[in-house]
Amino acid sequence: MNPFSSGTRLRDMIRAIRACKTAAEERAVVRKECADIRALINEDDPHDRHRNLAKLMFIHMLGYPTHFGQMECLKLIASPGFPEKRIGYLGLMLLLDERQEVLMLVTNSLKQDLNHSNQYVVGLALCALGNICSAEMARDLAPEVERLIQFRDPNIRKKAALCSTRIVRKVPDLAENFVNAAASLLKEKHHGVLITGVQLCYELCLINDEALEYFRKKCTEGVIKTLRDITNSAYQPEYDVAGITDPFLHIRLLRLLRVIGQGDADASDLMTDILAQVATKTESNKNAGNAVLYECVETIMAIEDTSSLRVLAINILGRFLSNRDNNIRYVALNMLMKAITFDDQAVQRHRVTVLECVKDPDASIRKRALELVTLLVNENNVTQLTKELIDYLEISDEDFKEDLSAKICFIVEKFSPEKLWYIDQMLKVLCEAGKFVKDDVWHALIVVISNASELHGYTVRALYRAVLTYSEQETLVRVAVWCIGEYGDLLVNNVGMIGSEDPITVTESDAVDVIEDAITRHNSDSTTKAMALVALLKLSSRFPSISERIKDIIVKQKGSLLLEMQQRAIEYNSIVDRHKNIRSSLVERMPVLDEATFNVRRAGSFPASASTVAKPSVSLPNGFEKPAVAPLLDLLDLDSDDILAAPSSSGADYLQDLLGVDLGSSSSQFGATQAPKAGTDLLLDILSIGTPSPAQNSISSIDLLSTADVNSNPSNALDTLSSPVPPHTATTASTGMFDLLDGLSPSPSKEATNGPAYPSIVAYESSSLKIEFTFSKPPGNPQTTNVQATFINLSPNTFTDFIFQAAVPKFLQLHLDPASSNTLPVSGNGAITQNLSVTNSQHGKKSLVMRMRIGYKLNGKDVLEEGQVSNFPCGL
């Protein structure tokens, strides 16, 4: 009773589906078929079962859900006939996989079939087991499979061998049970059995060291002999592929030799001859031969040093690289990457060819070649290679520019011989591929520029020139805008000319044109516009003669659709207008950015895509990556020492940024006060923007400040802040507030926190959760830091099942003590504390860094928050 030849229903269904002209028609046919099949399943008629399942498999392949057929597979497998079993097992492999619970039910049937008297049934069971068995099934059925490796029929032996590889992958503990059986397979003459046996041995060697040792001792010579026999064998039509007898077996044998030879000089020595023979004798004009050569080269490079062989291998790769077939060139590039580790010189010889490959039309080749070039770069050839790559960047496909520019930036940053060269190359990349350059790269460029004081003039002029031509490259515009803002005076006066530079005449108005262009261009993003606004503020002081025009541009931004821009425009306008006396000190050139700190931050923030499930915006205090508004703050460097009285506004977050870390811990207080409006007013007051506020309001504000003060450090910056204006003197609001502003000479202290040896930090803060770290060092052990983490619930509801997890890089060791509780009440009703101890094996060289993951249940829903702490105090 064959479902496919007699009953034509399956063919009919396929025809019907193929006849459908639209997807909707097809869905209708499938829906009807599925309904019929369901009905038949419910009738439980064994007669139609395998035909139904066959239809279901086809429907499944079209992408429709077919889970309702899973039980049918099990019933078919349990039925006695071979045709039913065959369809049942096929369905099992297609419709189920190892993760489904249903699969457990089949273990018993599999066991019976593995012991079946009909060897074809045994074959079916082995096949299913090999393709989908789970770890549990592997344990249960391993003895049967092990026995079947010795079965008389070769078809069963080879299936059992591959089934065993799956079993030992799933359950490595079982490896030793299979070692003897696997070794016996190596003596086989039947190619199918031999190839599966070699595969099983290879697998065992990878998993189990004892097995590796065993095969090394007992089988090395045997394997070498087998390889020699098939290499030298006469023409065998059954296994011949393009003149090579069974290249697949060649490859498996070479692979097994690779694990045997790796790390063992004696074994490597034994295989030298045969490897040399394969490397020299194999025909390389067909794919099959090249596949064998490729595997041979890989083995030569992996086994213990036999330098003459390696020369041979490198030569083969050189030949591959000059091959006309793209596939061969591709594998050559891949292999050369590995060869670099032991023979850099030989690979360097192919540099020109590799560079050509970077320009190949095939993306696969380009990608490999680019990887290889990156490895080939060293101090000596960096200038030449970079030039080639940048030249190519100009003409490369748009979709390749992202990869290419990223690699060029990496090379330039890593091997740059001098700052001038670095800046030049980066400018070229920004001009060609500015829109693909990542944030951390142009941030780094600004840091470098900031540090190269003798090149400020040169850089700003070069950027000016570049931005005139390439104004569509976003990041180029940003860097240019920043530099013109900072060094605009050097631009117009041709200050700091260096030898190779052509003098240019730029008027103040030209410089402002560039900024105006950036701020008015419709496709500039908010970061660029924000940066341009800051640059304008700075230029208003640098170019007093055209400050009216600058003011006009700033004023226009009052109408910006972005709230942030509006606010800043108002604030800056007020600075330009009303505070001429402090303006110049407000917009002084930024102090040199600290390269070391930046690099640490960058390293920390690079892999961190800090994300929260609860709310997307995470504010990591001091983190480099911030929402779009942050550049303004960063650029003015408001977040710590320098000038406090700069314009900022809006919610408590900005206040926190504005006043630096010290106040951060009190921001929760703002949320808790009954008059949150006063908080905003206070800010406006401090910043002297908007209408003068009534005295009462300001008094409450200052009260508020002092309450916050009590809760944070006693010697908080706020003390200095509020001392010039004690509450009782603030009689008239406006003057009082301006006094306040004036009282802030640009020197408020950073060393406000001098309490313990290390200041506490806010390690993490989101809308619902805050984590603070306090530090202590156990005496006599500078490497270890005890951290007490305090978790504060900022949401109005209690967190349950609270769990805190942390991860650290390898140079740190982390020990977590249990938390004080797993229920976190609303702020004010208590907090959870948890002690961590961190040991820094690179104490003094690297600072601490940590990732955190916090999970809890809020109103019965799971919430997961993640973050990274890279603002640990120095010296921990």
Next chain:
Amino acid sequence: MSWLTWRVPFQRRLVSSDRSRFLLNSPFPEKMIRFILLQNRQGKTRLAKYYVPLEESEKHKVEYEVHRLVVNRDAKFTNFVEFRTHKVIYRRYAGLFFSVCVDITDNELAYLESIHLFVEILDHFFSNVCELDLVFNFHKVYLILDEFILAGELQETSKRAIIERMSELEKLE
């Protein structure tokens, strides 16, 4: 910077809910076939065999992505495309694409050769195979594949042996 695994107090461990990452972080560092696909130019799947467990939705995504990757490549280009953290070795026969997904460091040329062997077997079995044979006899194609590859590894390299085995099995129907 390489990060160590998450530390958790007590015995509590994270349970990963994201199964779709399986393909990316396969627990098998070994070189093995992750899946084999047979698709036509329109992207209709004619055969899909997975040797690693994937969610159904993920399978559809994989099939869609692989088709997109291979269908528009120039005939002169390599037969290899990088696919997520793996590599797809594909070969086109008339309107059909045979794609094998393997480890990034595996021997591409060897898989190219095995694809060809598989096609020869199909060609022999159906005597001059065409796409329609594979559509109407899809279950047989799966059976041939099961005789050729098992557990993501090559099982038999002789065309004759597989054809003989198939005719033995046919007799049992």
